[in-house]
Amino acid sequence: MRRVYLDHSATTPVDPEVAELMMTYYTEKYGNPSSVHSFGRETKAALENARESVANLMNAEPTEITFTSGGTEADNLAIFGVAEAYSKKGKHIITSAVEHNAVIDTCEFLAKNGYELTILPVDEEGFISVDDVAKAIRPDTILITIMHANNEVGTIQPIAEIGKIAKEKDVIFHVDAVQSFGKIPVDVKAMNVDLMTVSSHKIYGPKGVGALYIRRGVRVIPRVHGGGQERKRRSGTENTPGIIGFGKACELAAQRMAQDAEREAALRDKLLEGIMERIDYVKLNGPRGENRLPGNLNVSIQFIEGEALLLSLDLMGIAASSGSACTSGSLDPSHVLLAMGLSHEIAHGSLRFSFGRQNTEEDVDYVLEQLPKIVERLRMMSPLYDQVKHSKTQKANAL
Amino acid sequence: MYSEKVMDHFMNPRNVGEIEDAAGVGEVGNAKCGDIMRIYLDVEGDIIKDVKFKTFGCGAAVATSSMVTEMVKGKTIEEALKITNKSVADALDGLPPAKMHCSNLAADALHEAIKNYQEKMQNA
Numbered sequence: 001m002r003r004v005y006l007d008h009s010a011t012t013p014v015d016p017e018v019a020e021l022m023m024t025y026y027t028e029k030y031g032n033p034s035s036v037h038s039f040g041r042e043t044k045a046a047l048e049n050a051r052e053s054v055a056n057l058m059n060a061e062p063t064e065i066t067f068t069s070g071g072t073e074a075d076n077l078a079i080f081g082v083a084e085a086y087s088k089k090g091k092h093i094i095t096s097a098v099e100h101n102a103v104i105d106t107c108e109f110l111a112k113n114g115y116e117l118t119i120l121p122v123d124e125e126g127f128i129s130v131d132d133v134a135k136a137i138r139p140d141t142i143l144i145t146i147m148h149a150n151n152e153v154g155t156i157q158p159i160a161e162i163g164k165i166a167k168e169k170d171v172i173f174h175v176d177a178v179q180s181f182g183k184i185p186v187d188v189k190a191m192n193v194d195l196m197t198v199s200s201h202k203i204y205g206p207k208g209v210g211a212l213y214i215r216r217g218v219r220v221i222p223r224v225h226g227g228g229q230e231r232k233r234r235s236g237t238e239n240t241p242g243i244i245g246f247g248k249a250c251e252l253a254a255q256r257m258a259q260d261a262e263r264e265a266a267l268r269d270k271l272l273e274g275i276m277e278r279i280d281y282v283k284l285n286g287p288r289g290e291n292r293l294p295g296n297l298n299v300s301i302q303f304i305e306g307e308a309l310l311l312s313l314d315l316m317g318i319a320a321s322s323g324s325a326c327t328s329g330s331l332d333p334s335h336v337l338l339a340m341g342l343s344h345e346i347a348h349g350s351l352r353f354s355f356g357r358q359n360t361e362e363d364v365d366y367v368l369e370q371l372p373k374i375v376e377r378l379r380m381m382s383p384l385y386d387q388v389k390h391s392k393t394q395k396a397n398a399l
Numbered sequence: 400m401y402s403e404k405v406m407d408h409f410m411n412p413r414n415v416g417e418i419e420d421a422a423g424v425g426e427v428g429n430a431k432c433g434d435i436m437r438i439y440l441d442v443e444g445d446i447i448k449d450v451k452f453k454t455f456g457c458g459a460a461v462a463t464s465s466m467v468t469e470m471v472k473g474k475t476i477e478e479a480l481k482i483t484n485k486s487v488a489d490a491l492d493g494l495p496p497a498k499m500h501c502s503n504l505a506a507d508a509l510h511e512a513i514k515n516y517q518e519k520m521q522n523a
Binding site: 324382 | 409410415430431432434437453455457460501
């Protein structure tokens with residue numbers, strides 16, 4: 001059976017070039033970068049080279065990069081680190097309703113422990129209003145944390161404009177760029193970003209590696225204490241094969257970003273058009289055009305439930321994801337879709353396809369061949385679709 | 400995550416559809432929480448002669464609906480009332496823990512349909 005992977009926002013395969021390089025640092029160049037001997041020195045050099053590659057892809061200085069175990073740890077380090085370091089200035093934090101749980105849950109934890117939280121709403125396409133950010137800033141605001149691109153609906157936030165306001169008001173600005181880094185241009189200087197979270201496994205690097213950009217002069221209290229690695233910001237022997245793999249993945253992303261984005265956007269648009277032509281009662285979630293991640297498509301297919309769709313697609317070899325409650329592990333569907341004003345019913349029927357380097361036109365054709373059959377089958381079973389069918393026939397009869 | 404039986408009932412659901420002028424119809428759940436189950440009964444004497452279902456929901460919701468229709472066909476009302484959500488789940492070789500409370504409502508839908516049938520009989 002054909003297998004089509006359309007879940008690259010969840011994770012990507014490791015690029016073979018990356019995997020090959022990493023293997024060297026597991027079996028041959030295994031020295032601890034803190035060691036003075038030649039084994040340590042050769043690893044240290046490669047580690048610093050990787051730091052430069054990560055920094056280059058966001059226009060930062062290598063010394064401003066702190067490696068972590070992934071995006072979640074970087075988000076935690078940024079938010080807790082700033083909250084603790086600047087608590088004398090104030091205890092107010094601004095975030096949005098569509099952040100990843102690594103940000104939302106961290107902020108909410110702080111809100112239960114003496115901090116105050118403002119959660120900004122989004123419009124129906126998932127955009128935060130720059131005006132809302134400006135209005136939410138108070139004298140005791142110490143941190144604004146807003147994502148660059150949304151993981152579910154691909155909405156790209158006006159980060160540069162928010163960064164400008166944060167700078168004017170002297171508030172630290174953290175950006176979770178896990179979904180955008182390596183896929184669209186990211187420039188910490190042009191965007192006036194103080195802290196930025198990035199992750200390796202979303203861009204064909206290994207899992208278990210991420211980084212936090214910390215602008216020179218911004219204070220962050222460490223969460224992990226020990227041997228003082230990463231300029232004392234994150235102790236623990238560095239995951240050298242992983243970090244070096246991440247560095248290589250950044251170099252490849254820098255070379256391929258423009259062509260990948262163009263290809264993936266074209267495939268995404270072909271899939272969207274095909275779905276709209278073949279299936280009725282479908283709603284696109286998130287914006288069209290430039291302010292959407294090139295590889296992201298999110299649609300709600302009415303009258304059916306997302307997990308049932310995913311199971312059926314999986315049986316045909318197609319991997320996607322959904323914002324339905326059943327796949328979120330809670331009783332509520334995606335907080336992102338609800339924040340965009342979707343009803344629970346429509347949010348339960350959401351389906352996300354995220355494209356990557358290996359996807360082809362044939363993949364899209366295959367999905368377009370299978371999906372309408374699956375939707376038809378599930379709708380036949382759905383009591384919600386009955387009502388629509390009946391009103392359709394009534395309308396047709398009336399005409 | 401799902402047993403083979405669940406997947407079989409999800410992919411090849413038994414007794415999907417409606418019964419016109421059904422003796423009893425029961426519906427539970429709501430679209431807000433992502434599950435709606437509707438069960439139609441045809442009763443002759445005291446025997447459930449035919450049963451059909453329509454379900455909006457996840458794999459477990461569809462599979463439990465399908466299973467309950469199989470379990471109840473040809474049974475008496477009294478026997479049908481003894482079927483519980485748990486016995487439906489057991490007949491499917493179990494459900495993941497998270498599904499036990501949210502999507503395991505098929506016996507409730509069946510009992511609603513029986514209640515509806517009994518009310519109709521009383522009013523008739």
